Amino acid sequence: MQLNLSNIEYTYPTAADPALRGVSATFPQGWTGIVGDNGGGKTTLTLVACGILRPDSGSVSPSLLSLYCPQDATEPPQNLEDFALAYDGHATRLRRDLGIEDDWPWRYGTLSGGQQKRLQVACALWAAPDVLAVDEPTNHVDASTRHAISSALARFGGIGLLVSHDRELLDALCTQCLFVAGGIATMRPGGYTQAEGQASLERASAVHAREVARREKARIEREAIRRREEASRSAGKRSLKGVGKHDSDARCKKRIAVVSGQDGKAGRLSSRMEAKLATAEARLAATHVEKRYDADVWLDAAPSRRRVLLRMEPQTLALGDATLSVPALHIGNTDHIGLVGDNGTGKTTLIKQVVGRLPDGTRTLYIPQEPSEADKRAALATLSDLPDVRRGRALSIVAQLNSEPERILEGDTISPGEMRKLMLALGILDRPELIVMDEPTNHLDLGSTVALERMLAAYPAALLLVSHDAKLVAAATGITWRISGAGDEFCLLVR
Template identity: 70%
Template sequence: MQLNLSNIEYTYPSTAEPALCAVTATFPRGWTGIVGDNGVGKTTLALVACGLLRPDAGTVSPPLFSAYCAQDAKEPPDNVVDFALAHDGLAVRLRRELAIEDDWPWRHVTLSGGQQKRLQVACALWAAPDVLAMDEPTNHVDASTRRAISDALSHFDGIGLLISHDRELLDTLCTQCLLISKGTVIMRPGGYSQASSQAFLERSSAVHARDEARKEKARIEREARRRREEASRAAGKRSLRGIDKHDADARRRVRVAVVTGKDGQAGRLSSRMAGRLEDAEARLAATRVEKRYEANVWLDAEPSRRKLLFRMGPCSIPLGDASLVVPALHIGNTDHIGLVGDNGSGKTTLVRRIVEGLAETTRFLYIPQEPDRIQERAALGALRNLPASQCGRILSVVAQLNSDPNRMLEGDAVSPGEMRKLMLALGIVERPQLVIMDEPTNHLDIESIEALERVLAVYPGALLLISHDAAMVEAVTNVVWRTRPVEGGYELVTG
């Protein structure tokens, strides 16, 4: 069994540009990752594949029983009551694997986001569709929920379409990945790591081919210039102008050259060089390389001269009816710390305590998980009030973080992911000694996450990163603080 999409085209009624154009792909049994920047048509493709959108052109075959799980799980699944009343083996196993309590289906509105997502996944798997499309199933959930969802999805034996920026999930589940970029789709074997490695090798080859094409074009241009100069000198030699009419020998040599045609060879060779130059220019134009911004954004940043930026003795931080037990903590001037743990375990509360305890002389940048409207308006206002030179620097950083700088200057609002990028870019020019980011990968596509990783990994100062993204934590931090449940609440482990 496989699902075939052939020359699919789709344009939303309210837009001029097509969301999908001439997309052809084959999806066999197992999970296929659908990867690409925000807005390139990933969700549209999944909706077409599941029969929820009818394409303007192209075919989806054969007709199969399909289910689509939206990124937002706030609406209860259509079959939630049937699942709640079911006691077959699959329903029992899904409740156990996803830790779903018996009363969850009856109080869906009171569940947390992670609990709603678990219930959504369970209902979709219990329906046993031929085709199951999961749209960002691990977005905004903690590590334990991610693991539970991954384990449950791994047992699905139909055709799975996985839209995700969770690289660990893509590597665990997928046997192939469909990479969507600027209107083109490429199917690559393996999980995301294998697919992106192949894309990197191909880009490197394209860069090498482009550089070689440029060198060849420059060499031919030099040779063509030399031939034109030779042809010009030869033309001058064939002319009798400037030769004394009494200089019989010189006039005879010119006539011999014209008769033998030797001086005309330079002109013919010059003409042929023009053709070779056109070929070289065509080869260079055909060598396409995706633009990447990889300059150093931390040009003026340096670690604090103080070796220790923060110190706190052992304490217990209240968390409603529970508490977080914290050992003695310190943050060095070059430490890159990852703070990980389940939602509700006090990570953000701890970070706020750290921010309050920083010395007034410490230059720090704190970007919260969900900036409020006041912070968003302040960031946009700061950008628009900057001098042209500083504004250009900010927008350059935004471009390196895989966003269109022009969108930052349009209107009064940007997406949550782009707002974090703007806040980081604005903070960079202040040369912070400590950067604190709370769940920075929320709302970001994979290219943006990897761009953010490149920026944070080379930051010379101290970094405190709260994240459920295991790959990012591994890539940019060298110390991990972890919250874990204990009797009466949670404790922080730093070793």
């Protein structure tokens, strides 16, 4: 069993450009990752594959039972009540594996986001469709929920389409990845790490091919100019103008050149060079190189002169009815620290304690998990008031984080992910001694996540990063603060 998309075209009614352009792909049993930048057409392609959107042209075959599991889990699944009343072996195993309690379906609106997502995935798997598409199933969930969802999805036996920016999940589940960009799709084998490695090789090859085409075009341009000049001189030479009426020898030589065809040789060579030049220009224009930024943005950043930015004595923090035991902590001027743990264990509370206890004068950039409306207005106002040079520097950093500066300048349409990029870019201008970021990859596509990972890993001063993205934490930090425990008692361990 497999699902085939053939030459799919789709344009939204109010859009000027198509969302999908001639997309063809084959989806076998097992999981296929659907990856790419925000706005590239991933969700549109998934909706077409599931039959929710009808393409303008092209075909989806054969006709299979499909189910789409949206990113937003706040709306109860259609089969929620049926699943709640089912006690067959499949339903029982799903409840056990996903940690679903019997009363959850009856109080869906009071569940946490992670609990709703577990129940949404359980209902989708219990329906046993031929084709199951899940959109960002691990967004905003903690490590235990991510593991439970991954394990449950791994047992799905049909055709799975996984739209995700979770590299760990893509690597664990997928045997191939469909890269979607600008409405065009390219299938590559393996999980995300393997497929992106192939994409990187292709980008490097395209860069080389473009440079070769550019040099060839420049060479042909120089030769074409020389041929034009030669043809012009030749045309002047064969003209009888200026030759005396009685100079029979000169007139005879020019007529012989006309008869022999030698007088038009330079012109014909010039025409051929013009044709070669047109071919070279077409080849250069057709050599597409995907835009990626690899520059180092920390050229003027440096660690604090103080070797230790913060020392904290052991303490116990109140978390409502629960407590978090914290040992003695310190942050060195070049320490990169990853704070990890499940939702509700006190990570954000600890972060606020750290920021609040930093010595006066410590240049600190703190970017919260969900910037408030006041934060957004302040960031946009700051950008607007910057001198041209500093504004250009900030927007250059935004571009290196895989966003279009034009969208940032529009202001009203800026997304939460783009706002965090802007806040980081503005903060970098002040050369912070410590950057603190709480769940920075929420709402970010994979390209942006990889760009952020590269940028934070190279940061020369101190970093405190809260994230559920294990690969980001592993790449950008060297010290781990892990919160563990259960019930109403949690503790922080330093590794």
